[in-house]
Amino acid sequence: MTGAPLLSIRDLCVTFPTRQGEFQAVRGVSFDLGRERLGVVGESGSGKSMTGRAILGLVRPPGRVTAARMDLDGQPILNLPERRMRAIRGGRISMVMQDPKFSLNPVMRVGPQIMEAYRLHAGGGRAAARARALEMLAAVQIRDPERVFGLYPHEVSGGMGQRIMIAMMLAPDPEILIADEPTSALDVSVRAEVLNIMDALVRDRGMGLIFISHDLNLVAQFCDRVLIMYAGRVVEELPARDLHAARHPYTRGLLDSLPRLDAPVDRLAVLERQDDWRTEAIDASMVDALPGGLR
Amino acid sequence: MTPMLQVSDMDVWFGPPHARVTAVKGATFSVAPGESFGLVGESGSGKSTILRAVVGLIPGWSGRIAVEGKPVAGIGRDRAFLKTVQMVFQDPYASLHPRHSVDRVLSETLALQGLGDVDRRITRLLEDVGLGRGFRFRFPHQLSGGQRQRVAIARALAAEPRLLLLDEPTSALDVSVQAEILNLLKDLRAEHQLTYVMVSHDLAVVAHMCDRLSVMQAGRIVEIMDAATLRAGAPREDYSRALIAASTWRRA
Amino acid sequence: MTDLSTRPASTRDWLLSDAPSTRRQARLGALYQGWLTFRANTLAMVGLVILIGLVLMAIFAPWLSPYDPVAQNLGDRLMPPSGAHWLGTDALGRDILSRIIWGSRVTLFIVGTVALISPILGLLIGTVAGFAGGWVDQVLMRITDIFLAFPKLILALALVAALGPGIFNAVLALAITGWPPYARLSRAETLAVRHADYIAAARLQGAGPARLLVGHVWPMCVSSLIVRVALDMAGIILSAAGLGFLGLGAQPPLAEWGAMISDGRTYILDHWWVAAMPGLAIFIVSLAFNLLGDGLRDVLDPKGAKE
Structure with a gap:
């Protein structure tokens, strides 16, 4: 990481009131994001997606977001009024969701959708927006941008749809891309292509990427740094290449519970959840490593 | 020895004659009693379609399906078949009726299969799948994904079938829960001498669970190999090798 | 225990x-x-309380009403609301409050009967059509379309005209003309669930079509039907009142709210209470049903329900 972080988050909490009392989906998450690929891994309910949504101000009431700090380039973005948040969302921070089927407008051709996303944030004339849309479609390795420009979402395959989503999200040239399980709905062969495109874009444009996934192996290969979340908290943080040498019993348990092609076992190891993972103090060395600390 | 399941030259199609989409073309394979057989491929390769055609959920098919040597025809299956063959579906959130309690699901199944002694059997089934009787009166929304899949497995086991068709039984679950369910399925297979046909897109899962597997692409069976060949990364066909290569991502 | x-x-x-x-x-x-x-849902609770009040009013009508609802007293005709007659009297000197209290029985009878017949008819036709598909679906839905093509009240009018006026025939007409929207709704719900895995799973246990329909499809349709019925209640009351107003519903001297408005319209400018009081009663009960329907939607509607 060089220079000041793009995004700096301290003690992020997301709380939902329920009949049984308050439910904390995210409990004190802290991290800095530079121009890097940051993986956020965890199982369903770990709060990984909610963390992404909280950054974008997409937590719906009665959900509540609090944080000691949530800065984008040094500017606080926590609980901004919706009008100002809209300018940031899509413009400076973009999000790619799991399934393009639900993210693209089904009654609008994909080209105009990309143009609209671009003009909303960058302004400019139709001609410029159109050129930009075609350029973005080409950038996500679509061979025939002119043809795809005029297609409706139902006329494209899942992998193509996800590339179009990425093109749309990248059109306004955001500083940060949050990708929530961007390849989980895709077949492995298509997945590789989409990952290669995201990899190249992040590298070439110097963006920060938050890659939310349940797939440990994928994150280990794709990201620079990994946060492992459990029950709303970050239980371990480590460089992606060291993921297989993780120390925390939860991370270890997740890794061991995966069947592997290269290491046959008769029975898979089963994760024994321990209550203190929910409450134990966060590894002090990890907190100290953060510039600015917790306070 | 008579194969547990024999599928020969099976075509499966959807839609009316003028707009027919053929999902499976000329599938032929045979599963021995006690064997665990995998079907792998990407979405749309027709692997789940084969299972649904075998149990009579898809009307449009041709070819030959025989279970323990007895051929079946058309759509719908007789009671003897349903006592022999059962299926576990992919998504436990979709395969349990949202308004039926575990008790209702299992007792209805037992009644349909003509089995008495309901209380004792339900307790047994729940214990078999590692749930215990405390779960008997819960509704699906009071269960986690893994618990739901256990209920679905209990339902499939109620009639004491010999052949269990597993349609991506863990793809909707977290990895730690997947491990629990796969272990359970392995134990059940040993305990009840079950034969499995398992569909999955995850090669590691299939290698873990199956003795032999067939790789499918666009409705055709590309290759049938044993699990050791898969683990060694030494299949005969290019497509199978490409599939293995694609399962791990490397920076280009 | x-x-x-x-x-x-x-x-x-x-x-x-x-x-x-x-x-x-x-x-x-x-x-x-x-x-x-x-x-x-506070408003839904308000609706529920009003409706419970209506039921109690109907049950205890003989004890609650200060006067005989049909006893005429021509000396006291068209009296404005007063201590003796809280809501005034009508053209024949009958106490309006007593007539409204007794009329609640008629209203409940209408609402109860229509709410029982129409949705059940609609549920049967809609789910059978959706589940069977093919020509069964075609035939049943074309019949539904034919019924939907006529404005409801016109069809009901024709039916009552053929059957003869009277409260029972009016209810029958409303019930028979009311089912098509419910059939549509049930069919849509059925189409949404008929390929669900839990239906397939039940099939694989040997469940026949009748069991699938009754045990598996109906529970998924019933909740949205109940919500819809509660929301339609206001319309049913108004249609019944409309028939009463046109003289095709309840026949005099039976106290029915719609017919009471009809009687009062001649005097609406000089003696507003004769028409306004039963109108207010219809308004309050209709509102209560709408509020209740909203609350039931929160509870029952599977689409609105949280995971």
Whole structure:
């Protein structure tokens, strides 16, 4: 990481009131994001997606977001009024969701959708927006941008749809891309292509990427740094290449519970959840490593 | 020895004659009693379609399906078949009726299969799948994904079938829960001498669970190999090798 | 009760338990959950209270009403609201309050009967059409379309004209003309669930079409139907009142709110209360049903329900 972080988050909490009392989906998450690929891994309910949504101000009431700090380039973005948040969302921070089927407008051709996303944030004339849309479609390795420009979402395959989503999200040239399980709905062969495109874009444009996934192996290969979340908290943080040498019993348990092609076992190891993972103090060395600390 | 399941030259199609989409073309394979057989491929390769055609959920098919040597025809299956063959579906959130309690699901199944002694059997089934009787009166929304899949497995086991068709039984679950369910399925297979046909897109899962597997692409069976060949990364066909290569991502 | 010993401290905890130990506890627990959701909706509670009041009023009409609803007293005709007649009297000197109280029985009879017949008819036709598909679906839905093509009240008018005026025929006409929207709704719900995995799973246990329809498809349709019926109640009351107003519903001297408005319209400028009081009653009850329907939607509608 060089220079000041793009995004700096301290003690992020997301709380939902329920009949049984308050439910904390995210409990004190802290991290800095530079121009890097940051993986956020965890199982369903770990709060990984909610963390992404909280950054974008997409937590719906009665959900509540609090944080000691949530800065984008040094500017606080926590609980901004919706009008100002809209300018940031899509413009400076973009999000790619799991399934393009639900993210693209089904009654609008994909080209105009990309143009609209671009003009909303960058302004400019139709001609410029159109050129930009075609350029973005080409950038996500679509061979025939002119043809795809005029297609409706139902006329494209899942992998193509996800590339179009990425093109749309990248059109306004955001500083940060949050990708929530961007390849989980895709077949492995298509997945590789989409990952290669995201990899190249992040590298070439110097963006920060938050890659939310349940797939440990994928994150280990794709990201620079990994946060492992459990029950709303970050239980371990480590460089992606060291993921297989993780120390925390939860991370270890997740890794061991995966069947592997290269290491046959008769029975898979089963994760024994321990209550203190929910409450134990966060590894002090990890907190100290953060510039600015917790306070 | 008579194969547990024999599928020969099976075509499966959807839609009316003028707009027919053929999902499976000329599938032929045979599963021995006690064997665990995998079907792998990407979405749309027709692997789940084969299972649904075998149990009579898809009307449009041709070819030959025989279970323990007895051929079946058309759509719908007789009671003897349903006592022999059962299926576990992919998504436990979709395969349990949202308004039926575990008790209702299992007792209805037992009644349909003509089995008495309901209380004792339900307790047994729940214990078999590692749930215990405390779960008997819960509704699906009071269960986690893994618990739901256990209920679905209990339902499939109620009639004491010999052949269990597993349609991506863990793809909707977290990895730690997947491990629990796969272990359970392995134990059940040993305990009840079950034969499995398992569909999955995850090669590691299939290698873990199956003795032999067939790789499918666009409705055709590309290759049938044993699990050791898969683990060694030494299949005969290019497509199978490409599939293995694609399962791990490397920076280009 | 045998399970008293194992019961947690409070009944509330027992009801809200995530691990019910008996069928009865599970069922009561589900009901209690629904009640809690419903209770959180204040307006729906207002609706419920009004409707309970209506039912009580109908049950205790003989004791509540200060006068005989049909006794004429021509000396006291068209009296404005006063201490003796709280809501005034009508053209024949009958006490309007008493007539409204007795009229609640008629209203409940209409609403109850129509609410029983139409949705059940619609549910049957809609789910059979959606589940069977093919030509059965075609035939049933074309019949539905034919019914939908006529304005409801016109069709009801024609039916009553053929059957002869009277409260019972009016209700029958409303019930028979009311089912097509419910059939449409049930069919749509059926199409949404008929390929669900849980239906396939039940098929694989050997469940026949009748069992699938009644045990698996109906439970998924019933909740949206109930909501829809509650919201339609206001319309049913108004249609019944409309028929009464046109002289095709309740026949004099039976106290029916629509017919009362009809009687009062001649005097509306000089003696507004004769028409306004029963109108107000219709308005309040219609509103109550709408509020109730909204609350029921929160509780029952599977689409609005949270995972």
